[in-house]
Amino acid sequence: MTGRVLGAGLRQRHLAMIALGGAIGAGLFVGSGVGIAAAGPGILVAYALAGVLTVLVMRMLGEMSAARPVTGSFAEHARRAFGPWAGLLAGWMYWALLVVSVAAEAVAAAHIAGGWVPAVPGWAWVAVFMSVFTVSNLAGVRNFGELEFWFAGLKIAAIAGFLLLGVVVLAGLLPGSPSPGAAHLLHDGGFLPHGWHGVAVGVVAAVFAFGGLETVTIAAAECEDPVRAVRAGVRAVMWRVAVCYLGSMAVIVTLVPWNAPGVADGPYAAVMDRIGVPGAADLMKAVVLVALLSAMNANIYGSSRMLYALVGRGDAPRVLGRLGRSGVPYAAVLASAAFGFVSVVLSMVWARTVFPFLLHSIGAAILIVWALIAASHLRLGGPSVRALVALAGIGAVLAFMLGDADSRTQLLTTGGWALALLVLAWVRSLRNARTGRGTDPLPS
Secondary structure, eight states: OOSOOOOOOBOHHHHHHHHHHHHSSHHHHTTHHHHHHHHGGGHHHHHHHHHHHHHHHHHHHHHHHHHOOOTTTHHHHHHHHHOHHHHHHHHHHHHHHHHHHHHHHHHHHHHHHHHHOTTSOHHHHHHHHHHHHHHHHHSOHHHHHHHHHHHHHHHHHHHHHHHHHHHHHHTTOSTTOOOOTTHHHHSSSOSSTTHHHHHHHHHHHHHHHHTTTTHHHHHGGGBSSHHHHHHHHHHHHHHHHHHHHHHHHHHHHHHSOTTSTTTTTOHHHHHHHHHTOTTHHHHHHHHHHHHHHHHHHHHHHHHHHHHHHHHHTTSSOGGGGOOOTTSOOHHHHHHHHHHHHHHHHHHHHSTTTHHHHHHHHTTTHHHHHHHHHHHHHHHHHOOOHHHHHHHHHHHHHHHHHHHOHHHHHHHHHHHHHHHHHHHHHHHHHHHHHHHTOOOOOOOO
């Protein structure tokens, strides 16, 4: 570690957009189709339940981060509540979740760009995207925040336009597009065509889509007024995501049959085709591309800051804690981006073996992080109904995943990764006990 500290170049308007950049990505624009295929119109119930759980977790995290806006956010809260093992587990689980997500987003973005310019190979697009966002994260936190602000703003504008167009069609005000009313909600197999099992599958998909909001509290340590910024940022993120997610799902399942061809693969494009928007497919591909690039940018940022925090607690090699003159942890940025590059190579060389294993290994990571957030709030703040309800909800989702054949592999693989981290924490504690070594304090 150097004597420098992280920069404080982010403003309040940047903070909320950084979180939205990580949360509104392929999980909403593409992955939501999987939830709709499983739950039908019941996806509204699934997203509402997942949204309540997300709000509970984010409010608890916001309270702890406002009281202690430190680099590492929930990983540091877990460490204070339960000891070094909890901080190591939360930090490395979240880092892995973000860097593997970066790889998945880079591959998906390259696939879209390659469809428009097939002469350029996929690996070249990946190299361009990864290089651009690595440089943007090295350029200084304010430059990163400004780029992410406009990226996320484009996504919000696209979703707002989608919602407005949907309301116009539902009201019967668009010539040539009669309103379907409630027909698709009730007459295509009913509101719950696959029963409550389908809703449960939708909840799992929705929970994973909401992952990424936690970045708002990680970024708080680099804000000019971190306490005020994190409080306002958490509130803004919660209602914006609720409108984007629930509003979008309502428009989709009302305007098109949930089981119509194309909905599972691209629900937004299916709606645009139904309305008759010229060039709907390419338009939505452009929106999805922006969403993917924004999420890549935000996730490289979040993973690098979490890695820097792990260094400060002695849970990662000290060389990764080096800071540049502008306060950017350049070594952590390069390391996180490098792992993203490696993951992309794995996705191209071993697309059916190693890369799916990586995706499965972070499949339930967000649930473990959320459980540690709720447990930390309970431990540090005393009895809390919110914490108990959140833990019960997380436990219910984990229990469902264990009993569901399609989700069990993800849960068990993530559990294996978590167990390996716990073993590592135990070995480190034994070593530190023998040598009398502690960890270095981390500048906030």
